[in-house]
Amino acid sequence: MAIVLGPNQYGKAENRVVRITRDSTRHEIRDLNVSTALRGDFSAAHLVGDQSQVLPTDTQKQTAYSYAKEKGVSSIEAYGLELARHFVDDVVPVEGARIEIEEYAWEHAVVDGEEHEHTFVRLGQEVRTASITVEGKGAEQKTWVIGGLKDLVILKSTGSEFHGFLKDEYTLLEPTTDRVMATALVAQWRFAETGATWAEIDWNDVYTGVKRILITKFATIQSLALQQTLYEMGKAVLEEYPFIAEIKFSAPNKHHFLYNLETFGVENNNEVFHADDRPYGLIQATVMRDDAPDAGPAWTPAANLA
Numbered sequence: 500m501a502i503v504l505g506p507n508q509y510g511k512a513e514n515r516v517v518r519i520t521r522d523s524t525r526h527e528i529r530d531l532n533v534s535t536a537l538r539g540d541f542s543a544a545h546l547v548g549d550q551s552q553v554l555p556t557d558t559q560k561q562t563a564y565s566y567a568k569e570k571g572v573s574s575i576e577a578y579g580l581e582l583a584r585h586f587v588d589d590v591v592p593v594e595g596a597r598i599e600i601e602e603y604a605w606e607h608a609v610v611d612g613e614e615h616e617h618t619f620v621r622l623g624q625e626v627r628t629a630s631i632t633v634e635g636k637g638a639e640q641k642t643w644v645i646g647g648l649k650d651l652v653i654l655k656s657t658g659s660e661f662h663g664f665l666k667d668e669y670t671l672l673e674p675t676t677d678r679v680m681a682t683a684l685v686a687q688w689r690f691a692e693t694g695a696t697w698a699e700i701d702w703n704d705v706y707t708g709v710k711r712i713l714i715t716k717f718a719t720i721q722s723l724a725l726q727q728t729l730y731e732m733g734k735a736v737l738e739e740y741p742f743i744a745e746i747k748f749s750a751p752n753k754h755h756f757l758y759n760l761e762t763f764g765v766e767n768n769n770e771v772f773h774a775d776d777r778p779y780g781l782i783q784a785t786v787m788r789d790d791a792p793d794a795g796p797a798w799t800p801a802a803n804l805a
């Protein structure tokens with residue numbers, strides 16, 4: 500028996516990078532949470548404490564901040580690609596890099612009926628996400644890009660049913676043809692260079708488009724289950740964007756239970772609910788093309804560690 504070093508990576512997690520664009524009196528803001536992770540042969544650092552192949556996590560942090568100015572943040576996907584490629588291309592021992600980014604949205608504050616040029620109000624809505632993985636040097640290099648969102652809290656007050664389900668001796672749930680459906684949606688979509696190269700993809704445009712499709716489908720489908728709604732949302736995204744190979748959802752079913760007001764002689768016609776926070780149904784699904792190119796390490800945040 501021998502004890503050996505298994506998979507490993509290292510980096511700086513959660514760099515809170517705020518980039519203000521101030522080319523005119525009207526400023527813009529991009530508010531990011533950036534995590535870097537480098538992969539390669541770092542066995543000497545682990546086995547004998549030799550740092551000669553280790554680019555410090557502090558340097559990774561400094562690079563993330565400097566690149567926010569040097570390369571700009573036109574989108575989190577483009578900025579993440581710049582960072583990942585830099586670490587792999589320019590740092591000799593680095594064979595792979597994983598960059599994970601969250602973006603918090605702000606909008607210009609409205610003051611006296613007009614958008615203020617340098618005051619912003621944080622939008623309480625969803626967080627935009629991206630995960631970029633680059634592996635290999637030179638012509639062998641491979642790139643995976645995932646765009647996404649999380650915490651998109653969305654609710655419909657009708658247009659949702661759930662009935663016809665399996666029953667056994669523990670089943671209490673009553674079937675319904677009219678219920679509240681609500682979730683805090685997590686969606687992640689994997690780009691593939693089919694029909695478009697990375698340089699041709701307008702990351703911001705795709706983000707806005709995917710979000711619009713998700714919300715539209717959630718609203719307009721007469722839902723028979725959250726599972727069906729997720730599938731239809733994913734199908735619509737893949738139909739719209741040929742360069743998205745697959746989309747993954749994780750959706751807590753945020754139950755709204757009709758509150759019993761009978762004791763008070765008060766009629767409750769789907770008007771008063773108890774919003775339960777836990778437990779919640781957790782519905783998770785992937786919608787994909789049957790010929791989707793290999794996902795490789797795209798979904799693996801931590802070099803086979805997770």
Ligand SMILES: O=c1[nH]c(=O)c2[nH]c(=O)[nH]c2[nH]1
Nearest residue numbers: 661672723724725726752780
């Ligand atoms: O949309 C739903 N899917 C389920 O699988 C499920 N199970 C449940 O109790 N309620 C619901 N709702």
